[in-house]
Amino acid sequence: xxxxxxxxxHYGTALASVGLVAVHILMRLTTGFSxxxxxxNVLANYRSVPYVIMLELILILLAVHGFNGLxxxxxxxxxxxxxxxxxxxxxxxxxxxxxxxxxxxxIMTNMGMV
Amino acid sequence: xxxxxxxxxxxxxxxxxxxxxxxxRISRFNPEFDETNKFMEFTVSYEKWTTVxxxxxxxxxxxxHSVAVRYSCRQATCGSCGMLxxxxxxxxxxxxxxxxxxxxVTVEPMNNFPVIRDLAVKFERLFDTHHKxxxxxxxxxxxxxxxxxxxxxxxxxxxxxxQFANCIKCGLCNSACPTMTTDSxxxxxxxLAQAYRYVADSRDKGKDSRLDIIDESHGIWRCHFAGSCSxxxxxxxxxxxxxxxLRGYLLGFRS
Numbered sequence: 001x002x003x004x005x006x007x008x009x010h011y012g013t014a015l016a017s018v019g020l021v022a023v024h025i026l027m028r029l030t031t032g033f034s035x036x037x038x039x040x041n042v043l044a045n046y047r048s049v050p051y052v053i054m055l056e057l058i059l060i061l062l063a064v065h066g067f068n069g070l071x072x073x074x075x076x077x078x079x080x081x082x083x084x085x086x087x088x089x090x091x092x093x094x095x096x097x098x099x100x101x102x103x104x105x106x107i108m109t110n111m112g113m114v
Numbered sequence: 115x116x117x118x119x120x121x122x123x124x125x126x127x128x129x130x131x132x133x134x135x136x137x138x139r140i141s142r143f144n145p146e147f148d149e150t151n152k153f154m155e156f157t158v159s160y161e162k163w164t165t166v167x168x169x170x171x172x173x174x175x176x177x178x179h180s181v182a183v184r185y186s187c188r189q190a191t192c193g194s195c196g197m198l199x200x201x202x203x204x205x206x207x208x209x210x211x212x213x214x215x216x217x218x219v220t221v222e223p224m225n226n227f228p229v230i231r232d233l234a235v236k237f238e239r240l241f242d243t244h245h246k247x248x249x250x251x252x253x254x255x256x257x258x259x260x261x262x263x264x265x266x267x268x269x270x271x272x273x274x275x276x277q278f279a280n281c282i283k284c285g286l287c288n289s290a291c292p293t294m295t296t297d298s299x300x301x302x303x304x305x306l307a308q309a310y311r312y313v314a315d316s317r318d319k320g321k322d323s324r325l326d327i328i329d330e331s332h333g334i335w336r337c338h339f340a341g342s343c344s345x346x347x348x349x350x351x352x353x354x355x356x357x358x359x360l361r362g363y364l365l366g367f368r369s
Binding site: 002003004007008011072075076077079084 | 293365
């Protein structure tokens with residue numbers, strides 16, 4: 001993939017994350033901040049399908065943005081063909097693992113398995 | 115008697131002479147023998163028009179001829195005498211001692227360049243990256259063959275790139291760039307500014323190939339827009355601006 005395409009995704013995920021995280025934070029304010037973080041309230045959030053979709057989107061956006069940011073930092077830190085390939089594959093694996101684990105949590109909670 | 119002699123030795127005051135002296139600290143380093151650099155100090159007299167290069171050449175002439183320094187034109191045209199002067203990348207021939215406002219002037223080789231000896235550095239990386247971005251007009255038509263004889267440009271078309279054509283390849287921008295310090299494969303502000311110089315030239319048809327060259331993992335996207343390259347350029351080129359314009363092409367804001 002071209003670096004410009006990767007960076008377009010990087011900037012796009014950043015902008016989208018800001019918007020969705022803002023909605024996420026505003027939702028905390030609907031019931032009072034501390035109440036919104038109570039165990040039952042959090043579970044209730046996970047059972048709401050639109051909210052779950054938003055959480056899943058935030059997870060994907062932040063994972064893509066964050067791991068690409070990590071790739072950029074690591075590429076600037078050290079150079080070398082083998083190292084750079086390891087970094088590129090490593091961040092993709094890390095990204096997939098994080099999205100997989102986060103999605104598992106979201107889906108299991110949504111289905112009442114927690 | 116002594117008083118008489120001292121009066122006789124006194125020079126008549128010269129209203130034009132403003133001779134003062136500074137302590138010139140020159141970094142000495144020979145990679146073949148030394149592990150780290152050391153500074154040699156010389157007291158050098160100067161007038162208000164004396165440049166740092168002239169002070170270094172004075173040291174070479176009168177104190178230590180073994181000081182290694184690269185220079186040529188002495189008028190900020192050849193780009194040979196770039197060095198750190200009191201910590202900032204500057205051309206030694208274009209920096210007057212009186213402007214530094216300091217009694218101590220420290221000269222060191224430029225950052226981000228391998229040192230050959232003392233103040234002289236290798237330019238291979240800069241020339242390689244400069245060459246990589248195809249620093250010439252790409253156009254299948256030739257001014258020689260064309261009926262019109264020349265590629266005409268409006269003043270506005272010239273204005274798009276002319277400041278970037280002032281680059282003298284002195285390397286000060288690359289020396290000031292923080293990304294060049296950490297990323298040994300980064301293409302650098304000098305080459306990126308030159309890429310923009312040709313991309314923005316209405317006579318050039320090589321935009322896509324140049325954008326492909328700089329659109330890689332150690333290309334234009336590694337610039338953090340610190341802007342130090344533009345601050346140190348002795349010719350008024352603004353590489354940071356050129357880099358942002360190039361990003362505009364790659365992001366689809368410019369065509």
